[in-house]
Amino acid sequence: MFKSMFNQRPQADDETLAIDGLPLPCHLVRSRRKSLAVHVRHDRIEVRAPLTIARRDILQFLSRHQAWVCRKHKEKVQRAAEHLSLVDGSEILYKARILTIRLHVAPRSSVEVTPTHLHISGPDLSPEKVAAIFKGWLQAQAKAWLPARTHALAQHLGVGHKLKEVVFRKTRxxxxxxxxQGRIQYNWLIMLAPDGVxxxxxxxxxxxxxxxxxxxxxxQSVSRVCPDYKRYVGWLKRQEHRLWF
Ligand SMILES: [Zn+2]
Known part of the structure; x- marks a missing residue:
């Protein structure tokens, strides 16, 4: 499950600790928790601490984990820079190719992929409309592709009778x-991934x-159908942040 970083109610959120060697000042959030933890995002580092622990111990904890925090932060900055944004001239990782996005004002909405570009056209190119056009295009592909493949594989494995329906949802x-109950749900964003994935x-x-x-x-069943599955699991782990918009 994707857990929000801010799902715990902080008691106080105004103290920052400036630590030598850390890329950002560190927000101190005290709450009724039992142990220390540090959470790193591209734009924020947060240390979560029990209510009574001494500041000195928190500082020690941070300096002990400094190398890890720096490494994580670098990774998060890079990932944030790679996030998919549907603006003219930006890059998109589409089926393992990097394409340049072009937006065009046109009477009808459409999406077209060429070897180098992904063209999104429509009468209104506000960010919401562009996202809606692209979403519609991906959903149409998902509907055309995923249910048929899913039913065929279920038949092949002798569990066709167990598959009740295939639905689509973009979950976080x-x-x-x-x-x-035999209901399979897919996130239609997966249509941006390579076919093997x-x-x-x-x-x-x-x-x-x-x-x-x-x-x-x-x-074992997975590897019988998809012997290379570890490659695809790895691809998703490394690249999935580039598929979200
Ligand atoms: Zn599973």
């Missing part, structure tokens, strides 16, 4: 989901119709 936490995701969810868990037996 998941690419796919399979319920015990999409097939892996289908395989991942359909194999849950065989095993409703991530047991060794489950992964």
């Amino acid at each position: 936490s998941k690419w796919g989901h399979c319920t015990a 999409i097939d892996y995701m289908i395989c991942h969810e359909v194999c849950h119709l065989l095993h409703m868990n991530h047991s060794p037996a489950y992964w």
